[in-house]
Amino acid sequence: MARSALALLVVGAVASPGSAAAAAKPLPQQWWFTSWGVEDRLWTSSRGQGVTVAVIDTGVQASLPDLNGAVLPGMDAESGSGDGRTDVDRTESNGHGTAMASLIAAQGRGTGLLGVAPNAKILPVVAQSKPAYAKGIRFAADRGAKVISLSQALPGACPADLQEAVTYALGKDAVVVAGAGNDGNGSNSSMxxxxxxxxxxxxxxDAQFRPWVKSQRQSYVTVAAPGVQTSAILRDGKVSFGSGTSDATALTSAAVALIRAKFPNMSNREVVQQVIGSAMDVGPSGRDPQTGFGFIRPYRVFNGTVPKNGANPVFEAYDRQAKNAQKTEEPSGGGGPKGGADMASVIVLVAWVVVGAVIALVMLFVLMRRRKKGRPAPLGPVPGATPSFGAPYPQQGQMPPGPGPQGQGPGPQGYPPQGYPQQPPQQGPPQGPPQGGYAPQTHMDIPQQPRTQQDIPQQPRTQQDIPQQPPPRQ
Known part of the structure; x- marks a missing residue:
């Protein structure tokens, strides 16, 4: 009842999306606003203005009051038609892409729910398969998206075309964010x-910074973010409560949008390093496979307390992959296996030319001597007889004796597929909650600052503000 009154008050007080976002307050159950200090630590200098966030998902219901004016024309990477501004999700999720977009940029004009980056723009892309993910990532990069958010994925190693699309987006200065996965207490597949x-x-x-039980346990997990008992808006305009790495991905993407708006000259590589360096260790000591380097604290990036020369395992892994891919594509040089084989062939050919010339000279000498004696010159060896000189002639179709061409050695080895041993990829759209995740192979423990009251993210105002048993977001 109080929430409805708040929504009506907001709608009556403001008319434009920008001013609505500025006047509205987050709903009480949006506990991450308190934990991150969004209103007093982040919004004082950035609301995501000038930044486009691509949401690669099921599309976004752009006609909703809460998203009015925030959604740009996008694309449907599955069908090739449409602009992504209609959510095609007809599963139990009832609008997964819309929910993710609302966590990022909701205006608070319908339900009262606000996104973390309400002044950012959403670029919607419909994609439910790995080939479509690749198309969507390239499309988003070409449209200037500085953040690309993927709150879904499929089990299996990263395919070549998808890796190439990520590489393309990184080359366009985008930050690519994806969910780690939602079956950590089950098959725990690599996504x-x-x-x-x-x-x-x-x-x-969750709100007490405890790892969600279903969050993937994989070495590729980079960081953790709010994803338990979260609220979002579905395609029908209603607020839904749930949990998942999908929500954590969308909220991380929103935080990155705030950073990119605040520091427009900071490269994607620097942004990722700062996000990792801001993390608070919340799991087992040091980096762990469920929360990575820990719970991100974007306000530490804003206040300049994150070292600028910290480790960046995400881009270190990317640099290794790019280097190995380049080696695979380089052609063999003249001194390599192919060049050695060609040189051996030339030497053999020259040797046989010399041998043939010697034989011709000998035969000419014999012919001239026999002419002097009045006998006919031989036309060749007599069948079955041993030639008068040299080695036996090669038979029809045989190679001459002597050293043959060198065999070609194996070329440069291809870079192994990304990821870890896993089950074969499923066909068709993903079943169950969309999910995803990547694996930097280095280890780094972020030195922690003293846990002062000011530095530790705050918990929600009251326990009653958080739904106790929300239905899972599918």
Whole structure:
């Protein structure tokens, strides 16, 4: 009842999306606003203005009051038609892409729910398969998206075309974020696109910064973000409560949008390093496979307390992948296996030319001597007889004796597929909650600052503000 009154008050007070976002307050159950200090630590200098966030998902219901004016024309990477501004999700999720977009840029004009980056623009892309993910990532990069958010994925290694699309987006200065996965307490599969090199993989934690039980346990997990008992808007305009790394991914993407708006000259590589360096260790000591380097704290990036020379395992892994891919594509030089074989062939050919010339000279000498004696010159060896000189003639179709061409050695080895041993990829759209995740192979423990009251993210105002048993978001 109070929430409806708040929504009516907001709608009556403001008319434009920008002013609505500025006047509205987050709903009480949006506990991450308190934990991150969004209103007093982030919004004082950035609301995501000038930044486009691509949401590669099921499309976004752009006609909703809460998203009015925030959604740009996008694309449907599955059908090739449409602009992505209609959510095609007809599953139990009832609008997964819309929910993710609302966590990022909701205006608070219908339900009262606000996104973390309400002044950012959403670029919607419909994609439910790995080939479509690749198309969507390239499309988003070409449209200037500085953040590409993928709150879904499929089991299996990162395929070549998807890795190439991520590489393309990184070359366009985008930050690519994907969910770690939602079956950590089950099959715990490796997920792509989050296991592609260069992707920030996100796990989920609750309001007490405890890892979500279903969050993937994989070495590719980079950081963790709010993803338990979260509220979002579905395609029918209603607020839904749920949990998942999908939500954690969208909220991380929104935080990155705030950083990119605040620091427009900071490269994607620097942004990722700062996000990792801001993390608070919330799991086992040091980096762990469920929360990575820990719970991200974007306000530490804003206040300049994150070292600028910290480790960046996401881009270190990407650099290794790119280097190996380049080696695979380089042609063999003249001194390599192919060049050695060609040289051997030339030497053999020259040798046989010399031998043939010697034989011709000898035969000419014999012919001239026999002419002097009045006998006919031989036309060749007599069948079955041993030639008068040299080695036996080669038979028809045989190679001459002597050293043959050198065999060609194996070429440069291809770069192994990203990810870890897993089950074969499923066909068709993903079943169950969309999910995803990537694996930097280095280890780094972020030195922690003293846990002062000011530095530790705050918990929600009251326990009653959080739904106790929300239905899972599918």
């Amino acid at each position: 792509s696109p989050a296991n592609c090199a260069g992707v920030v993989a996100v796990g989920a934690v």
